[in-house]
Amino acid sequence: MSLPHPQLDRDGRLQHFLDMDGLSRETLTEILDTAETLAPVGERRVRTVPLLRGRTVANLFFENSTRTRTAFELAAKRLSADVLNIDLVSSSTAKGESLLDTLRVLEALQADMFVVRHPQSGAARFIARHAAPSVAVINGGDGQHAHPTQGLLDVFTIRRHKPDFTQLVVVLIGDIVHSRVARSDLAALSILGAAEIRVVGPRTLVPADVTALGGRFMPNLDEALVGADVIMGLRLQRERMQGAAVPSSGEFFRHYGLTRERLSLAKPDAIVMHPGPTNRGVEIAGDVADGPQSVILEQVTAGLAVRMAVMSMVLGNRAASNAA
Amino acid sequence: MSVHDRTTVDGWLAAMVGPLTDFVVEHPDTAFIGIRRGGVDVARLLHRRVAPDAPLGELDIAFYRDDFGTVGLHPTVGPSLIDFDLHDRALILVDDVLGTGRTVRAALNELFDFGRPARVLLAVLVEREGHELPIRADVAGHRLAVPADHYIDFDAAAHEVRIALR
Amino acid sequence: MSATAQRLILRNVIDGLTTGPDGGQASIDPAGAPVELLIDRDAPPRQLAGSGIDPTDLPSIDGGGGLALPGFTDLYARLREPGPSRRGTLATECRAALAAGFTRVCAAPDTEPAIDSTATVELVLRHAAAAQAARVLPIAALTVGLRGEALAELATLQRAGCIAAGHADVALGDTRLLHDAMAYAASFDIPLILRAQDARLGTQGCAHAGPVATRLGLRAIPIAAETIALARLIELMHETGARVHVSRLSSARAVAQLAEARAAGLPITADVGIAHLYFTEHDLDGFDARFASAVPFRAASDRQALRRGVAHGTIDAICSDHAPLDADALLAPFPQVEPGLATLDAFLPMLLGLPAVAEVPLERAVQAVTTTPARVLGIGVPNDDVVLVAPDRAMDPDRRFSAGANGAVADPALTGAVTGVLIGGEWISLDNDCAPR
Numbered sequence: 001m002s003l004p005h006p007q008l009d010r011d012g013r014l015q016h017f018l019d020m021d022g023l024s025r026e027t028l029t030e031i032l033d034t035a036e037t038l039a040p041v042g043e044r045r046v047r048t049v050p051l052l053r054g055r056t057v058a059n060l061f062f063e064n065s066t067r068t069r070t071a072f073e074l075a076a077k078r079l080s081a082d083v084l085n086i087d088l089v090s091s092s093t094a095k096g097e098s099l100l101d102t103l104r105v106l107e108a109l110q111a112d113m114f115v116v117r118h119p120q121s122g123a124a125r126f127i128a129r130h131a132a133p134s135v136a137v138i139n140g141g142d143g144q145h146a147h148p149t150q151g152l153l154d155v156f157t158i159r160r161h162k163p164d165f166t167q168l169v170v171v172l173i174g175d176i177v178h179s180r181v182a183r184s185d186l187a188a189l190s191i192l193g194a195a196e197i198r199v200v201g202p203r204t205l206v207p208a209d210v211t212a213l214g215g216r217f218m219p220n221l222d223e224a225l226v227g228a229d230v231i232m233g234l235r236l237q238r239e240r241m242q243g244a245a246v247p248s249s250g251e252f253f254r255h256y257g258l259t260r261e262r263l264s265l266a267k268p269d270a271i272v273m274h275p276g277p278t279n280r281g282v283e284i285a286g287d288v289a290d291g292p293q294s295v296i297l298e299q300v301t302a303g304l305a306v307r308m309a310v311m312s313m314v315l316g317n318r319a320a321s322n323a324a
Numbered sequence: 325m326s327v328h329d330r331t332t333v334d335g336w337l338a339a340m341v342g343p344l345t346d347f348v349v350e351h352p353d354t355a356f357i358g359i360r361r362g363g364v365d366v367a368r369l370l371h372r373r374v375a376p377d378a379p380l381g382e383l384d385i386a387f388y389r390d391d392f393g394t395v396g397l398h399p400t401v402g403p404s405l406i407d408f409d410l411h412d413r414a415l416i417l418v419d420d421v422l423g424t425g426r427t428v429r430a431a432l433n434e435l436f437d438f439g440r441p442a443r444v445l446l447a448v449l450v451e452r453e454g455h456e457l458p459i460r461a462d463v464a465g466h467r468l469a470v471p472a473d474h475y476i477d478f479d480a481a482a483h484e485v486r487i488a489l490r
Numbered sequence: 491m492s493a494t495a496q497r498l499i500l501r502n503v504i505d506g507l508t509t510g511p512d513g514g515q516a517s518i519d520p521a522g523a524p525v526e527l528l529i530d531r532d533a534p535p536r537q538l539a540g541s542g543i544d545p546t547d548l549p550s551i552d553g554g555g556g557l558a559l560p561g562f563t564d565l566y567a568r569l570r571e572p573g574p575s576r577r578g579t580l581a582t583e584c585r586a587a588l589a590a591g592f593t594r595v596c597a598a599p600d601t602e603p604a605i606d607s608t609a610t611v612e613l614v615l616r617h618a619a620a621a622q623a624a625r626v627l628p629i630a631a632l633t634v635g636l637r638g639e640a641l642a643e644l645a646t647l648q649r650a651g652c653i654a655a656g657h658a659d660v661a662l663g664d665t666r667l668l669h670d671a672m673a674y675a676a677s678f679d680i681p682l683i684l685r686a687q688d689a690r691l692g693t694q695g696c697a698h699a700g701p702v703a704t705r706l707g708l709r710a711i712p713i714a715a716e717t718i719a720l721a722r723l724i725e726l727m728h729e730t731g732a733r734v735h736v737s738r739l740s741s742a743r744a745v746a747q748l749a750e751a752r753a754a755g756l757p758i759t760a761d762v763g764i765a766h767l768y769f770t771e772h773d774l775d776g777f778d779a780r781f782a783s784a785v786p787f788r789a790a791s792d793r794q795a796l797r798r799g800v801a802h803g804t805i806d807a808i809c810s811d812h813a814p815l816d817a818d819a820l821l822a823p824f825p826q827v828e829p830g831l832a833t834l835d836a837f838l839p840m841l842l843g844l845p846a847v848a849e850v851p852l853e854r855a856v857q858a859v860t861t862t863p864a865r866v867l868g869i870g871v872p873n874d875d876v877v878l879v880a881p882d883r884a885m886d887p888d889r890r891f892s893a894g895a896n897g898a899v900a901d902p903a904l905t906g907a908v909t910g911v912l913i914g915g916e917w918i919s920l921d922n923d924c925a926p927r
Binding site: 318 | 388396
Binding site: 003005021098099100118120121122123125126130142143144145146180183207208209210212213 | 699700701702704705706707708709776777778818821822823824825826
């Protein structure tokens with residue numbers, strides 16, 4: 001790589017959180033441990049800690065997402081930060097103002113942190129390189145490239161049920177090619193040493209060189225489910241598909257949908273996950289999504305703790321570097 | 325380096341038992357809370373000697389410290405463990421060493437985010453000179469003056485208190 | 491300095507000019523002893539010694555011990571005029587070409603407007619002449635406006651001065667139209683310079699379909715986008731008898747197809763951009779926008795096949811594929827960046843670096859930018875176009891001629907600079923100054 005990754009400083013500490021590139025198992029584990037410590041905050045009478053009091057977090061969403069934006073907003077507020085929500089979908093940027101010019105204008109916010117979601121792969125890294133150096137950037141999803149906080153909350157949830165990744169067989173089903181969630185999940189699982197990561201889907205939805213992502217392609221879902229500890233369904237990203245990737249949702253469900261019968265092929269204590277929003281009857285049967293093995297709702301609450309951890313670690317690292 | 329041995333430390337703890345017992349008699353719902361990490365050991369020792377059936381909790385103040393802006397996030401041991409309701413309850417807040425008072429300030433802030441206690445008594449094994457905040461121990465096993473460039477450490481396993489240069 | 495002379499003496503140069511018995515370049519020894527060369531407009535260059543010509547009264551130029559090579563011919567460069575001047579003009583880019591060793595440059599047809607009218611051809615030739623630098627050979631747009639709908643007036647454009655016809659980086663979807671265009675061009679013996687690029691597979695991605703694009707989540711361009719289009723070109727060559735020069739190859743499979751077609755006797759030639767002999771998909775890892783390119787940088791194995799192709803002559807020529815862009819063009823997330831590298835300013839060091847880096851002998855590299863491009867275009871090599879090179883001079887980052895801000899990607903350890911150019915017998919010095927005198 002010719003350009004240094006902006007997310008790590010010289011000592012390997014997180015200055016931004018853009019993707020899983022270059023993150024060690026120790027760093028990932030530290031984030032998960034910090035998230036575990038922050039998780040109970042929501043159960044208390046006062047659901048906040050004062051870590052980011054006086055700091056401003058700006059949500060820069062160039063792509064619509066109420067769920068993710070609300071999740072980041074809540075995490076920031078639980079850390080006592082001030083939150084600004086900037087809607088850039090229907091704004092001058094959409095009208096052709098360059099991203100760079102938009103960033104210059106946003107400097108006036110004097111935010112300590114940008115949480116960014118953008119439709120182009122590489123946008124988060126671009127913003128980290130070109131925003132003011134005092135701003136920390138958290139990637140809330142960039143094109144098809146990465147959604148690292150989702151990757152984190154997925155492995156956080158898995159760890160709570162199955163603490164030893166080196167023993168796990170994980171199966172990812174569905175749209176990997178268009179999915180930034182899949183890329184971040186694959187990366188996080190690889191870093192944590194997952195024993196085996198199986199990727200299942202029609203070849204139009206699985207990249208030809210999925211081994212570059214740490215996964216092993218298996219064409220048949222039933223075979224892939226045998227011995228699975230964790231099953232992750234992925235959303236069909238219809239809005240990112242070009243051409244004839246999948247003829248219909250019905251056909252997809254018949255061959256790749258996670259039904260109760262298929263689930264019974266996995267280990268009896270296997271857990272079922274989905275990043276949401278879940279398309280019932282397309283990726284997952286309704287009764288499986290609501291069933292005893294599903295941890296989908298846990299994933300949502302995990303998102304809060306994980307985002308609080310990342311935000312406080314990144315700003316904490318920066319404060320320590322500045323003071324040094 | 326100077327060391328205060330097991331016998332000496334036991335003497336300090338013994339001196340604390342009396343006033344704490346009086347407090348518990350006056351407030352039958354008292355709970356003990358130890359501040360991680362050194363305060364947890366002292367809290368256990370006092371809890372066993374004063375009121376073994378009382379609730380016992382642990383407080384991790386990592387998210388309430390006042391030095392986040394210069395040092396960043398301190399590594400955490402885990403979440404605070406308080407599985408009882410604080411509201412309207414009397415608390416004995418325990419730490420091993422009270423120095424500047426900043427740890428206790430953070431602990432109090434955190435406690436009040438859990439609930440509103442009726443009363444908080446601060447009990448420390450050693451209180452040293454060098455307060456930077458208006459916080460004093462209600463009950464202290466021992467008080468001493470130690471130069472600022474020395475630290476005081478309570479070794480729970482060896483049941484000793486060591487004072488040495490940083 | 492001197493007016494255009496029919497004959498002159500180049501003193502104190504290392505001989506990279508005189509052809510050997512096989513018609514190719516004799517062995518070029520950059521460390522050889524300096525000689526005196528006789529440059530004659532009407533005869534190939536000779537060493538003065540043994541030529542029987544009396545040098546008195548002949549003008550002479552001191553070559554400063556530099557390596558003398560024939561002036562290069564660039565089969566593809568975007569000279570940006572007509573078009574917005576922030577990306578370059580004929581004045582700036584023709585000077586950049588000259589400073590890279592090119593005395594002749596084929597101008598890409600995707601100017602604004604495209605080179606599809608005699609008025610545009612005349613404008614280009616006029617401004618190029620005024621630049622007093624490299625000569626421009628315009629490539630005519632194959633279809634009007636490069637819209638892929640209607641054939642342009644190819645014969646008229648040829649008469650106006652276009653050396654060939656092509657379709658830039660705009661894929662031609664209509665096979666029927668391509669068939670007719672090729673048949674028409676064949677009638678007038680107009681060379682075609684065409685990229686092999688499928689209209690659907692090749693136009694929606696921004697990076698080679700490989701592990702880097704997979705990891706970065708970038709829309710990919712599979713190799714089949716090139717090979718399918720190349721197969722189509724080859725089939726249409728069988729049908730129409732057109733002469734086709736395949737412009738800017740990127741993959742090993744395409745090189746193999748090319749070899750097969752050539753062995754079958756088709757009049758097919760091909761080139762590769764100099765950058766594609768150096769860079770691969772890994773260079774754009776980390777979303778490095780400097781390597782966004784219309785012709786994708788593919789795998790190391792593809793680069794290896796391109797290098798071997800050049801070394802063995804399967805790939806006839808090397809072009810610059812020069813694409814100057816202003817600084818703002820790179821300042822966007824990778825998929826939105828305008829693709830292209832401004833290669834002219836580093837072209838010569840990269841060419842001279844090929845023997846060490848790519849196992850392409852120096853003689854073959856020089857041939858790939860001199861005699862073979864001329865053969866492809868069906869033109870001769872001017873006897874009095876000479877480039878003087880200081881092969882060991884370190885690259886000077888301040889010595890930039892192109893208006894492009896997107897050039898700085900070559901290894902700074904590469905060396906070589908053009909110190910002066912003889913173009914049609916007229917001497918232009920490029921030394922000690924950032925502009926030709």
